[in-house]
Amino acid sequence: MEDCNVVGYDIRKGTRVFVNAWSIGRDPLLWEQPQEFCPNRFIGSNINVKGTDFELLPFGAGRRMCPGYNLGLKMIQLSLANLLHGFNWKLPDNTKAEDLSMEEAFGMITPRKFPLVAVMEPRLPHHLYKF
Ligand code: HEM
Numbered sequence: 023m024e025d026c027n028v029v030g031y032d033i034r035k036g037t038r039v040f041v042n043a044w045s046i047g048r049d050p051l052l053w054e055q056p057q058e059f060c061p062n063r064f065i066g067s068n069i070n071v072k073g074t075d076f077e078l079l080p081f082g083a084g085r086r087m088c089p090g091y092n093l094g095l096k097m098i099q100l101s102l103a104n105l106l107h108g109f110n111w112k113l114p115d116n117t118k119a120e121d122l123s124m125e126e127a128f129g130m131i132t133p134r135k136f137p138l139v140a141v142m143e144p145r146l147p148h149h150l151y152k153f
Pocket of ligand 1: 079080081082083085086087088089090091093094095098
């Protein structure tokens with residue numbers, strides 16, 4: 023909306039700025055072993071995803087932040103909880119957890135580079151799986 027200066031960089035009015043949240047999420051100055059898939063790093067951490075902790079921005083931040091973040095989080099938690107409640111999960115017999123590749127394919131979004139193959143078995147009474 024107006025000329026401004028952000029951490030020493032002059033930015034002209036009207037400039038379109040893309041924030042590289044992917045790169046921030048892998049910055050070794052901000053994260054220990056940033057290339058490691060390690061969800062445990064968040065246990066006991068005060069960092070949240072609501073746009074105030076700039077090192078973790080899955081929903082963006084500020085006035086254009088995702089307005090659906092609350093629904094998004096609830097849908098993911100509900101879906102995951104249902105899958106874990108309804109099924110026992112394991113890897114195929116020929117796959118070890120430590121060999122599982124967590125590599126990502128580059129693009130607008132970052133899907134897995136290699137699809138996850140998992141074996142699921144119902145763990146609840148049979149009639150609960152009928153629609
Ligand atoms: C886990 C699920 C979701 C993720 C990771 C996500 C992520 C994002 C991100 C990164 C942005 C861009 C924010 C920015 O420009 O700084 C965005 C924008 C937006 N999201 Fe989501 N989102 C999710 C779910 C949803 C849901 C469930 C809705 C609606 C029901 C929604 C509606 C929108 C809308 C309308 C915008 C544009 C906001 C604007 O430009 O002013 N999102 N989202």
